[in-house]
Amino acid sequence: MSKAAEPGSASGSADWPIPGASVGHSLDPIIIACQNGPLLVRGSVELRTAEGEVIPQLRATIALCRCGVSSIKPFCDGTHKLINFQT
Numbered sequence: 001m002s003k004a005a006e007p008g009s010a011s012g013s014a015d016w017p018i019p020g021a022s023v024g025h026s027l028d029p030i031i032i033a034c035q036n037g038p039l040l041v042r043g044s045v046e047l048r049t050a051e052g053e054v055i056p057q058l059r060a061t062i063a064l065c066r067c068g069v070s071s072i073k074p075f076c077d078g079t080h081k082l083i084n085f086q087t
């Protein structure tokens with residue numbers, strides 16, 4: 001069984017393409033669609049719930065789930081690897 005990544009982070013994901021890895025503190029946000037994985041969001045963004053409440057951005061890079069099975073949505077918890085999510 002694969003080990004799940006730290007919630008909302010990109011750690012533990014050596015197979016994810018992470019171009020521009022040094023961009024983390026840029027004010028201009030970038031979004032990277034990882035092959036078979038989450039959307040990595042780097043830079044200053046305002047993330048909100050469906051009800052409009054601001055979700056604090058605690059990291060320079062956050063990983064948003066796009067496979068739909070994360071237990072900590074909207075963040076990725078690494079479960080996409082366990083279900084062999086394909087993009």
Ligand code: FES
Nearest residue numbers: 065066067076080
């Ligand atoms: S994309 Fe990682 S748990 Fe959904």
